[in-house]
Amino acid sequence: MRTPDAWEIVRELRDPSRKARERLQTSVALEGETLRLYHAGLQGDRVRFGLFGRDLLLTALMLRDASFLRDALVFVCKTLGKRPDPRTGEEPGRGLHEYTPVEIRGRLTRYNACDVSPLLLVAAGEYPDLAGDRDLLHAHADELAAALRYVLAHVEDGLYREDPARCGAERYALRATYWKDSHLPGREDPHYPVAYALVQAQTVAALRAAAALVSQGVSLGESAESLRARAHEGVEALWAELWDDGRNFPAIALDARGTIGGIASDGLHLLAYLAPGDVPPERLRAIEEGARALETPYGYRTYAPGQPGYDPRSYHWGSIWPFEQFFIARGALRHKRERLMEVALRVLPVLRRLGFVEAFAWEEGEGQDERLRALGCDLQLWTAALPEAFARLLETVA
Secondary structure (H helix, E strand, C coil): CCHHHHHHHHHHHHHHHHHHHHHHEEEEEECCEEEEEECCEEECCEEEECCEHHHHHHHHHHHCCHHHHHHHHHHHHHCCCCCCECCCCECCCCCCCECCCCEECCEECCCCCCCHHHHHHHHHHHHHHHHCCCHHHHHCHHHHHHHHHHHHHCEECCEECECHHHHCCCCCCCCCCCCCCCCECCECCCCCCEEEHHHHHHHHHHHHHHHHHHHCCCCCCCCHHHHHHHHHHHHHHHHHHCEECCCCEECCEEECCEEECCCECHHHHHHHHCCHHHCCHHHHHHHHHHHHHHEECCEECCECCCCCCCCCCCCCCCCECHHHHHHHHHHHHHHCCHHHHHHHHCCHHHHHHHCCCCEEEECCCCCHHHHEEEECCCEEHHHHCHHHHHHHHHHHHC
16 A cells, blocks of 8 residues: 555544544553553443453554553553462563453463563653653552563573463463464464564563663663663574574464464564564565565455464454554564555555454455455454554654
8 A cells, every 4th residue: 555545544544543442441440540541342332352451552552642651551560460370370570461350261361461561661661752751660660670570580591481380370261372362373272381473572672671761760670781682682582493494484483392383474563573683684585575475455464374274264363453564564664674564554444444343354356345354343442543553653654
């Protein structure tokens, strides 16, 4: 999609998207403070997904709104894990997954996310520039330091590894604990410990954000120099351990049984968290080439056709998620990959057609527009953030 066409749709959708986000707004009182927060998704007029740490932080990163970001940061800090709990997945410093947990397989989903703590640090790193001060970060320095300790405790030989044994369990309620949390291809559950390629990139960004905060006087219990060194080790581990040589593309994950490979959107998404110098030129070319298998007229699929477990109507392995197109576009801009940006922007006409849905399916064939089918929530928070997020991204291109 050409940039002028994208701008036209963004301008058209900004007001409807703002009103959509207002439908998701709620308030929560925590430790004497009332926070303005947002449910993750509605089905009709019913809340289907409530408050999620990941969704709030990612939406804050998309919108770059200081007020939204402030309350999201405070919410995640105030709900940070305190002690190991095998039923919920809680660990000290582990970020909240789901505020009102759901029971699955005899366990609760409350702390079933390994990416929230890294995202908390990434988001905290953005706050000073957006808000113009660091007072909030100093006030929550203990919680940010706990999140950083959690992250560092899970890094081994440069890889950020997830393992339920740390909370005293052999598995979690969910079968995967990053944003694609339905399952992993070819696995009933990961053979723990597991390292996810996307979360590895987020961890690199988190360590750099923490280093920047330390340099600005926020006390996190580590030196900026050591954190930058750990981030560098994380980049090296990403390409050494989480590259699928057979497909010449980033792996989805690495567990105790071996590489979990596949041409998946994770390999594009992760570019949003890496600096240009982090990606060897040959790897960047390989990612761009492999991405062609994920292309559709409406953005990038989560998983390429023809692979084991591919299903265009599945939740995570073949469907198209609008919010992910933003992070793919942000990575494309950061690494100067024009084609990746152009394909990601193709999602915008779908918002005009389907609304701010959670995800959608598309199957090739005649009458391609008629083959679009909404999946999941009718209204999803981070999808409703897309017009504003893309507007801010396109301003950097203009």
